[in-house]
Amino acid sequence: MDITSILLIGAQVGLIYGPLALGIYFALNVMSLPDLTLEGSFGVGGATTAVLLLKGCDPATALAGGMASGMVMGFLTACLHVYLHMNVLLAGILMTTAAWSISLAIMGAGNISLLSQATLFDWVGKGFGLNAQWSQILVGSGFSLVVALGLIWLLQTNYGMSLRAAGLNIQTARGLGIRTETRQIVGLVIANGLAAMTGGLVVQSQGFMDVSIQTGVIVIGLAALMIGMSIFKTPRIVPSIIGVILGIFIYRVVVTLALKLGLPPYFIKLATAVVVFAIVAIRSHGFGFIAIPGTERARKAAREHLDYLENDRVVNIT
Amino acid sequence: MSSTSPETRPALEVVNVLKQFKQAGRSELFTAVNRVNLTIAPGQIVAMVGSNGSGKSTLLSMIAGSQRPDQGEIRVAGVAVTDMPSWQRTGLVALVRQNPEHNVFSALTIAENFALADAGKSKRFNLKGAVTPRIKDMARAALAQFSMGLEDRIDNLAGNLSGGQRQAVSVAMATCRDPGLLLLDEHVSALDPTRARVVMEKTEEIVRARRVATLMVTHDMSHAIKHSDRLILMHRGQITMDLGAEEKAGLTVPTLLRRFEELTGESLPDSAVLA
Numbered sequence: 194m195d196i197t198s199i200l201l202i203g204a205q206v207g208l209i210y211g212p213l214a215l216g217i218y219f220a221l222n223v224m225s226l227p228d229l230t231l232e233g234s235f236g237v238g239g240a241t242t243a244v245l246l247l248k249g250c251d252p253a254t255a256l257a258g259g260m261a262s263g264m265v266m267g268f269l270t271a272c273l274h275v276y277l278h279m280n281v282l283l284a285g286i287l288m289t290t291a292a293w294s295i296s297l298a299i300m301g302a303g304n305i306s307l308l309s310q311a312t313l314f315d316w317v318g319k320g321f322g323l324n325a326q327w328s329q330i331l332v333g334s335g336f337s338l339v340v341a342l343g344l345i346w347l348l349q350t351n352y353g354m355s356l357r358a359a360g361l362n363i364q365t366a367r368g369l370g371i372r373t374e375t376r377q378i379v380g381l382v383i384a385n386g387l388a389a390m391t392g393g394l395v396v397q398s399q400g401f402m403d404v405s406i407q408t409g410v411i412v413i414g415l416a417a418l419m420i421g422m423s424i425f426k427t428p429r430i431v432p433s434i435i436g437v438i439l440g441i442f443i444y445r446v447v448v449t450l451a452l453k454l455g456l457p458p459y460f461i462k463l464a465t466a467v468v469v470f471a472i473v474a475i476r477s478h479g480f481g482f483i484a485i486p487g488t489e490r491a492r493k494a495a496r497e498h499l500d501y502l503e504n505d506r507v508v509n510i511t
Numbered sequence: 512m513s514s515t516s517p518e519t520r521p522a523l524e525v526v527n528v529l530k531q532f533k534q535a536g537r538s539e540l541f542t543a544v545n546r547v548n549l550t551i552a553p554g555q556i557v558a559m560v561g562s563n564g565s566g567k568s569t570l571l572s573m574i575a576g577s578q579r580p581d582q583g584e585i586r587v588a589g590v591a592v593t594d595m596p597s598w599q600r601t602g603l604v605a606l607v608r609q610n611p612e613h614n615v616f617s618a619l620t621i622a623e624n625f626a627l628a629d630a631g632k633s634k635r636f637n638l639k640g641a642v643t644p645r646i647k648d649m650a651r652a653a654l655a656q657f658s659m660g661l662e663d664r665i666d667n668l669a670g671n672l673s674g675g676q677r678q679a680v681s682v683a684m685a686t687c688r689d690p691g692l693l694l695l696d697e698h699v700s701a702l703d704p705t706r707a708r709v710v711m712e713k714t715e716e717i718v719r720a721r722r723v724a725t726l727m728v729t730h731d732m733s734h735a736i737k738h739s740d741r742l743i744l745m746h747r748g749q750i751t752m753d754l755g756a757e758e759k760a761g762l763t764v765p766t767l768l769r770r771f772e773e774l775t776g777e778s779l780p781d782s783a784v785l786a
Binding site for chain 2: 347350351352358371429
């Protein structure tokens with residue numbers, strides 16, 4: 194099997210999801226807001242981009258429009274949390290359900306073909322004389338790089354520091370003069386804008402929009418986040434962001450490999466979930482859960498497991 | 512805003528403040544703070560003692576802004592803060608809590624923590640780089656006062672520091688903002704006795720040098736007597752004893768505990784008695 198071609202396919206399909214993975218990192222890790230709206234924003238962003246392309250907008254404007262629609266979704270979720278005092282998880286579930294109808298309303302149909310519309314990938318392909326694969330790699334890596342550098346810059350500024358503070362401890366942050374509710378709104382607007390950016394890129398790259406593309410897409414980002422967080426175990430920003438980008442690439446290489454080895458395509462989502470389970474297991478247990486019974490390592494794992502059970506807390510989201 | 516200078520206005524005025532809570536399964540309300548009046552002069556260090564549930568923490572929360580009184584008014588340096596959100600009070604009030612986790616962000620470096628404190632003082636959360644040479648100099652100068660070697664570690668994550676070091680950073684961050692009023696909520700009680708003494712002594716030194724009015728809650732009676740200008744005692748939501756500098760002079764821990772028992776009929780838990 195050709196390893197180069199697998200790496201190239203991983204980069205081609207994976208790096209487009211870089212902004213989504215960074216959006217999930219931003220919401221879940223930096224802001225500590227478990228926002229599932231990201232999945233809905235991905236679909237709404239894709240729908241808006243597709244419709245704007247059909248209306249004759251150029252690919253960049255259409256993508257910007259898609260992003261804006263995702264930012265509105267994030268704003269609404271944040272308002273549900275801040276003004277209706279709704280748990281973010283619950284707000285996200287509701288918004289994602291609503292997003293399905295919103296996408297259909299925007300599209301006016303279940304799917305839209307964009308085969309006759311020029312896309313960003315056509316622009317880059319023509320501009321640099323590249324084939325489809327290389328233009329997808331170039332666009333995907335370009336967007337991932339710009340978003341990664343943008344987040345690294347933002348999170349080192351005074352405002353970015355206040356966003357991080359609001360995601361670490363709300364009481365401490367407020368004590369330092371940070372209006373945490375506006376930070377949560379801004380944080381979710383940014384994260385959902387990034388998810389919608391990936392939605393718009395995916396629609397342009399595959400040449401059609403189907404309302405079902407949003408289903409389960411958050412798991413891809415979660416897989417990337419989990420892989421990324423396991424590479425450099427640090428709360429520092431730069432290694433974390435590099436880790437997330439590496440994570441999305443590694444995830445796609447693994448999926449490509451699995452498909453080449455004969456895994457049926459309908460198993461991809463199951464395989465993704467299993468990858469996330471495996472990473473979480475290794476992160477929380479090391480390799481203790483496969484230790485031989487009776488060894489010191491097994492006893493240590495048993496103690497840690499008991500500590501977890503003793504300290505487990507319920508979270509009531511109603 | 513009144514026209515008098517900040518130096519002549521009281522640092523804190525608590526006027527007739529009442530705070531009640533619902534009790535689970537009961538119809539009558541529990542009165543945590545019962546019409547308390549308290550005035551603190553600029554630069555004065557006030558120690559507040561009292562048993563658990565006496566209302567000390569609730570009073571502190573209302574001054575810091577995490578809770579709101581049902582009735583009454585609170586003014587800090589002449590500014591009415593009664594219904595002001597906590598994030599708007601930053602220039603006026605600084606709070607150091609008991610748990611070091613709640614004072615500094617473990618996931619940020621010491622310098623980044625100082626950058627937040629500095630930006631919060633002026634509410635300038637702008638898009639300029641947070642950790643500048645000015646911030647680093649300020650952090651080094653503020654930390655050098657504790658002589659713990661922390662000034663050489665400002666690029667370390669705050670999570671790598673010990674509890675005592677983190678409380679030192681917290682006091683340095685709170686005082687470098689020059690707040691009108693500093694609130695210390697048992698800020699050394701989680702530390703071992705030696706560390707607690709060092710952090711307490713340095714805190715008093717810095718607060719006196721900067722002339723920051725301070726309200727300090729403590730369970731350590733010797734700290735309360737030694738490191739204050741005035742000692743007040745809270746019991747069942749009210750201030751039952753208020754000793755100025757002259758009355759406090761010559762006071763010993765056993766006398767203080769006895770006076771508390773005479774006043775309230777209960778004994779006062781003192782961490783120092785056990786030490």
